Amino acid sequence: MHLGRVIGRVVATRRLPGLLGEKFLLVRPLDEQREPCGESLVACDAVSSGLGDLVHVCDGRESTLALHDPFVPIDATIVGHVEEFEHDGPGPQIRGAVTHDPAGAAP
Amino acid sequence: MKIGRVVGTVVTPVQHPAYDGRRLLAVRPLNPDGSEAADRMFVAVDRAQAGIGDRVLLMAEGSSVRAIVGDEKAPIRCAVVGVIDEIAMDGKVVYPPA
Numbered sequence: 001m002h003l004g005r006v007i008g009r010v011v012a013t014r015r016l017p018g019l020l021g022e023k024f025l026l027v028r029p030l031d032e033q034r035e036p037c038g039e040s041l042v043a044c045d046a047v048s049s050g051l052g053d054l055v056h057v058c059d060g061r062e063s064t065l066a067l068h069d070p071f072v073p074i075d076a077t078i079v080g081h082v083e084e085f086e087h088d089g090p091g092p093q094i095r096g097a098v099t100h101d102p103a104g105a106a107p
Numbered sequence: 108m109k110i111g112r113v114v115g116t117v118v119t120p121v122q123h124p125a126y127d128g129r130r131l132l133a134v135r136p137l138n139p140d141g142s143e144a145a146d147r148m149f150v151a152v153d154r155a156q157a158g159i160g161d162r163v164l165l166m167a168e169g170s171s172v173r174a175i176v177g178d179e180k181a182p183i184r185c186a187v188v189g190v191i192d193e194i195a196m197d198g199k200v201v202y203p204p205a
Contacts (some may be wrong), residue, residue, distance in 0.1 A: 001150040001185045002116070005131065005192055032114045032133055037147045046182075047121050056119050056131070056150055058182045062169040066123050066182035078118030079182050080126060083184030087133060088159050 003082060004029045006053045008040050018072035025049060025078065027057055033091045041075035054094070056080035109146070110191065111136045111165040113157050117150055125181035127137035132157060132187055139196050142205075152176060162202055164189035171197050 008026035023045040031037040032052075040055075046066040049055055055078045057063075063077035064070045085094040115133035117128065126182050129155040136146040141150055149167060154175055166172055169184045194202035 001142045001183070002147060003150055005149055031148045032135060037203040046123050054152070056117065056122070057177075060169050060184050062173070062184075065180050070180070077182060080122035080131075082117055083120050084118035084179075085115055085133065089114060 001056065001058050001079075002029050003031075003034075003085070004041075004043075004055055004057050004078075005034075006049050006051055006055060006078075008039065016072065018069040019074070022067060022072075022074075026040060027034050027055065027076070027078065028058070030054075032087050032089050041076050043078050045078045047078055049078050049081065054082040054085070056082055091094065108188070109116075109144070109165045109167055111149065111163050111187075113159050113161045113163055113187070114148070115159060117161045123182055125176075125178055125179060125183060126152075127199070128150060129153070129176070130165075132189060134163060134185075136165065137162075139194055140201050149185050151187045152155040152183055154186050155189050157187050157190050162194070185188050 004027040006026045010024040027041045027043045029038045058079045059070045059076045111134040116137045117131040134149045136144040167185045172186045
């Protein structure tokens with residue numbers, strides 16, 4: 001499970017029947033300084049996320065358990081919106097909702 | 108299981124119902140000697156009352172974690188399962204630092 005920022009969406013009209021109705025978003029994983037780390041990934045969305053949201057992503061087999069059909073070929077799902085991130089690093093703390101920030105530049 | 112350091116706490120008011128009432132920690136994976144491992148930062152459910160700065164045991168394998176949290180259908184993959192008091196390597200104590 002990781003922190004990430006929603007940086008886009010992916011539209012795929014032709015898909016497996018078990019994936020009908022699921023929304024695909026492009027997520028960039030972040031480290032504790034909110035710097036990108038690792039490769040971007042495509043994740044399903046279980047909590048109505050939007051562009052710029054700071055989110056909590058569950059990966060692996062467990063990611064499908066948040067979806068309507070738990071037996072689908074998905075390896076990442078957004079399971080929470082991050083409102084507070086208190087940390088011991090040098091960067092700013094996050095308190096209060098950081099949602100729908102199109103620039104992705106909020107703290 | 109991995110060794111890690113708790114670097115922060117995460118609050119997600121809008122979340123999957125399986126996370127209701129569970130405390131989330133941000134954990135940076137470490138090598139046994141305390142240097143940062145190549146893994147990216149994890150978000151984990153707290154099962155050991157850990158706090159920021161604690162050296163912890165991180166379980167990052169789904170089915171064991173689902174057994175720990177008592178919900179086989181929960182989309183939860185990572186949990187902090189212990190707070191580390193001491194790490195010894197090659198006969199020398201590497202944590203806590205002397």
